[in-house]
Amino acid sequence: MGIQSVARWWDQSVRDLRRLRDEPLLLVAIAALFGLLLLFILYPLARVLTVSLFPDGAFSLRLYGQLLGSWFIRQAFLNSVAMGILTAVGGTAIGFLFAFTLTRTDIPGKSLLTLAAILPIISPPFVSALAIILLFGNNGLITRQLLGLQEFAIYGMRGLLLAQVLTFFPVAYLTLRGVLESLGGSLEDAAMNLGATRWKAFRRVTLPLCLPGIASALLVLFIESIADFGNPLILGGSGFPVLSVQVYLQVTGMYDLPGGAALAVILLVPSVIAFLVQRYWVSRKRYVTVSGKPTRAVIRAASPGVQWLLFAACGAVALFVLLFYATILVGAFSRAWGADHTPTWRNFGYVLGVGAQAIQDTLIVAVTASPLAGFLGMAIAFLAIRRRFPGRRALEFISILNFAVPGTVIGIGYILAFNQRPLLLTGTATILIANFLFRYIPVGIQSGMAGLRQIDPAIEEAATNLGASTPVTFRRITLPLLVPAFFSGLVFSFVRAMTAISAAIFLVSADWNLMTVQILSQTEAGRLGAAAAFSVLLILIILAAIGTIRLILGQFFEYRYQATFG
Amino acid sequence: MSVVLENVTKVFEDGQRPGGHVRAVDGVSLEVSDGELVTLLGPSGCGKTTALRIIAGFETPTAGRVLIDGQDVSRLPPHARNTAMVFQSYAIFPHLTVSQNVAFGLQMRGASKDEIASRVQAILELVGLAGLQHRSPEQLSGGQQQRVALARAIITEPRVLLFDEPLSNLDAKLREQMRGEVRKLQRRLAITSLYVTHDQAEAMALSDRIIVMNAGRVQQAGAPLEIYARPANRFVADFIGRVNFLHGQVREVGPDRIRLDVRGRSLEVPVQRADLRVGAVASLLVRPETIRLAPVQGTGPGTFVGTVRRVTYLGPTAEYEIDWDGTPLLAVSGSPLEHGLLSEGARVAFDFPAATVHLLPHAPDGTG
Numbered sequence: 001m002g003i004q005s006v007a008r009w010w011d012q013s014v015r016d017l018r019r020l021r022d023e024p025l026l027l028v029a030i031a032a033l034f035g036l037l038l039l040f041i042l043y044p045l046a047r048v049l050t051v052s053l054f055p056d057g058a059f060s061l062r063l064y065g066q067l068l069g070s071w072f073i074r075q076a077f078l079n080s081v082a083m084g085i086l087t088a089v090g091g092t093a094i095g096f097l098f099a100f101t102l103t104r105t106d107i108p109g110k111s112l113l114t115l116a117a118i119l120p121i122i123s124p125p126f127v128s129a130l131a132i133i134l135l136f137g138n139n140g141l142i143t144r145q146l147l148g149l150q151e152f153a154i155y156g157m158r159g160l161l162l163a164q165v166l167t168f169f170p171v172a173y174l175t176l177r178g179v180l181e182s183l184g185g186s187l188e189d190a191a192m193n194l195g196a197t198r199w200k201a202f203r204r205v206t207l208p209l210c211l212p213g214i215a216s217a218l219l220v221l222f223i224e225s226i227a228d229f230g231n232p233l234i235l236g237g238s239g240f241p242v243l244s245v246q247v248y249l250q251v252t253g254m255y256d257l258p259g260g261a262a263l264a265v266i267l268l269v270p271s272v273i274a275f276l277v278q279r280y281w282v283s284r285k286r287y288v289t290v291s292g293k294p295t296r297a298v299i300r301a302a303s304p305g306v307q308w309l310l311f312a313a314c315g316a317v318a319l320f321v322l323l324f325y326a327t328i329l330v331g332a333f334s335r336a337w338g339a340d341h342t343p344t345w346r347n348f349g350y351v352l353g354v355g356a357q358a359i360q361d362t363l364i365v366a367v368t369a370s371p372l373a374g375f376l377g378m379a380i381a382f383l384a385i386r387r388r389f390p391g392r393r394a395l396e397f398i399s400i401l402n403f404a405v406p407g408t409v410i411g412i413g414y415i416l417a418f419n420q421r422p423l424l425l426t427g428t429a430t431i432l433i434a435n436f437l438f439r440y441i442p443v444g445i446q447s448g449m450a451g452l453r454q455i456d457p458a459i460e461e462a463a464t465n466l467g468a469s470t471p472v473t474f475r476r477i478t479l480p481l482l483v484p485a486f487f488s489g490l491v492f493s494f495v496r497a498m499t500a501i502s503a504a505i506f507l508v509s510a511d512w513n514l515m516t517v518q519i520l521s522q523t524e525a526g527r528l529g530a531a532a533a534f535s536v537l538l539i540l541i542i543l544a545a546i547g548t549i550r551l552i553l554g555q556f557f558e559y560r561y562q563a564t565f566g
Numbered sequence: 567m568s569v570v571l572e573n574v575t576k577v578f579e580d581g582q583r584p585g586g587h588v589r590a591v592d593g594v595s596l597e598v599s600d601g602e603l604v605t606l607l608g609p610s611g612c613g614k615t616t617a618l619r620i621i622a623g624f625e626t627p628t629a630g631r632v633l634i635d636g637q638d639v640s641r642l643p644p645h646a647r648n649t650a651m652v653f654q655s656y657a658i659f660p661h662l663t664v665s666q667n668v669a670f671g672l673q674m675r676g677a678s679k680d681e682i683a684s685r686v687q688a689i690l691e692l693v694g695l696a697g698l699q700h701r702s703p704e705q706l707s708g709g710q711q712q713r714v715a716l717a718r719a720i721i722t723e724p725r726v727l728l729f730d731e732p733l734s735n736l737d738a739k740l741r742e743q744m745r746g747e748v749r750k751l752q753r754r755l756a757i758t759s760l761y762v763t764h765d766q767a768e769a770m771a772l773s774d775r776i777i778v779m780n781a782g783r784v785q786q787a788g789a790p791l792e793i794y795a796r797p798a799n800r801f802v803a804d805f806i807g808r809v810n811f812l813h814g815q816v817r818e819v820g821p822d823r824i825r826l827d828v829r830g831r832s833l834e835v836p837v838q839r840a841d842l843r844v845g846a847v848a849s850l851l852v853r854p855e856t857i858r859l860a861p862v863q864g865t866g867p868g869t870f871v872g873t874v875r876r877v878t879y880l881g882p883t884a885e886y887e888i889d890w891d892g893t894p895l896l897a898v899s900g901s902p903l904e905h906g907l908l909s910e911g912a913r914v915a916f917d918f919p920a921a922t923v924h925l926l927p928h929a930p931d932g933t934g
Contacts, residue, residue, distance in 0.1 A: 464643075465645070
């Protein structure tokens, strides 16, 4: 960047600022947003860095030296990365299989397959781990009861990989389904029209066009796997340490906050690299398929034989997923798992007794945080896409950044940042709400941006042109048009807030506890029936919430126009 | 109300080349007088829409000033400018009904409920949408949506009405009908208007004056007839209508006419051009419809002779591609029903009235 372009950038910034001066409300809104993001996203991260780099008040890499000198920690790092890669590959492969099968074939039972690919998204991320223990654990239904195995090593790498792949493949599925749907069918039609066989059309047209999406899914799954906390805590054991769990143990087991912070920074490195690659390299490579209307996807893309093969493969995965959920359900109603499977309400009675407070707390936190996250997300998306102001890119970047940061890192950061006056928030509901709010803003932003891209900018320009200032335009025009996007972001952040564990486990207290944390501690204590009952309750609450939102949407808004305007 | 652009320049970052810049609008000055309808005409990418958006306030000029009614509005945000725009995509608010759309501007100005109701009613009648006020936009045809956009813009009695290719999404028949209505309405309300289009027929039909733009600069400004008859340069001549470029050598420069030698025939063209000297080569601009054709019956004096290469029958007219000793010429005849069709390969004699010819200095690279 030469002096000239710096000067030009400066000129532009000054000019943008001058424009903002005429809209003081907008200026205030932007400043407030910046303040909040700095305080609740950057400041905690900065605290993690400084605490780990200044252990005795002076700069020192001592902590890093100690930790990386430990064989156990190095192994945990390698395990995390290896697990990330394997989960990314496996999950993306299954995700693509589902996406292709569901968009390009006309096999029966599609709704069941979709259910299998959606269920893991709306359940706590460690439900798979719980089910795996119920099925394959020391007292597992399959290993012990059916096969009579005494020592089946489900703990460790194999079990964890199974759990993570089944937990995270839906994320890849959703991404790739979007890609395949936006490709439409006409390109494959064109390839076949020019003489390509189905296989060649897939190899030469469909697959290359999906590559950016596949790369993106790989990186996102890598990030999710490395950040995953619940599954490895339950399934990893001491034989297979991973970093995210070690951070937690360092803090809660050894009361070593600076050491935990240093570990958190080490954990942050691969995640942030993957995030930056995803954001600045892969997302640039995305193909834009020029087409006015989405064409109906072809269902000639696979021959009947291949279709049945795909069906069988997806069916097997789906059966596995559904088996997991059935196991949880049965477990929730069993007297004593593995010994006495007589149906009983006892587990629910126990959970509703011991866990009533946690259920209430979880609901309060989620119901407060998710609409705020949704609204802030819409506002940031609007500003980032439709308004010019200095620091616009930075605003977007900071708010998306939290997506790349593993929850454990954020958890430590919040403890470090908000444990003293004037920012004494530890142990309160506020810290939980703030954590969820700023952690799930990216979800709101993403759906806001997707929604905004559907709205012709001229519609907002027309409002401004007719005399509406920026805030009025946002309130009267943009927001009503974003209602569908807002609610889909809301559902997603609500689900995330209900099911999150990794950051929250650092922030809960005697006064404010969460269901996920309770499920985890019941599992660790071996009360699997209670854990299963808790999980069932959690999933039921989420389903009820989604159903209610859908109902409200359908009742009060009829969004038919989206299809006709663009 | 008048609109003035003073030396306006807009530089954009070039998305393709890092660090690169594009001068979308390059030192443009123009004026639209009170009640006048002026068209900005040019190919896509010529900067006409950017100029319009600068007036509306959607873009800030890199340099230069925008004056509305003598007031410098360059620093005014778009919502405070009281300009009304009719968008190419109509930009109708999809979640509001027809009357809510039309009422929006008045609500922003804090008008009373009663006033809004009566004015919306009146304007809907004016644009022929009475009875449709409770429809939602998706239930309207393209032409009706166009009328909603128009009604929504004019109801606020804006200082300037800005049109951004408003008719380009309509089919050909409707487009012609709507451009008549737009013109009638604009005359009746006498709103100062700036109209952007790339369609030269639309510009001709609508405008008091046309400003031709290319590559961010104004090429020529003038009444439609003037621009068509006396284009300022080769670009304008080529862009507006179609034209044959012939060469001639200047023999004599008189006070109000220039005599040239065109392929051995002397031609006196009634134009004044200070930049043409005796002995220079000039470009003769001959419009295809001014060429008169006749089958050859012996070589008469005073006419040129060529061969018909291709005939395109268009109904009301026919187009002939004529090979004039190696130079291709385009001629458009009157109604073939009246004059009959020439056949391909036939020898034709042709002529054009010297009074319809326009002269430009000859530039071998074709730029000027």
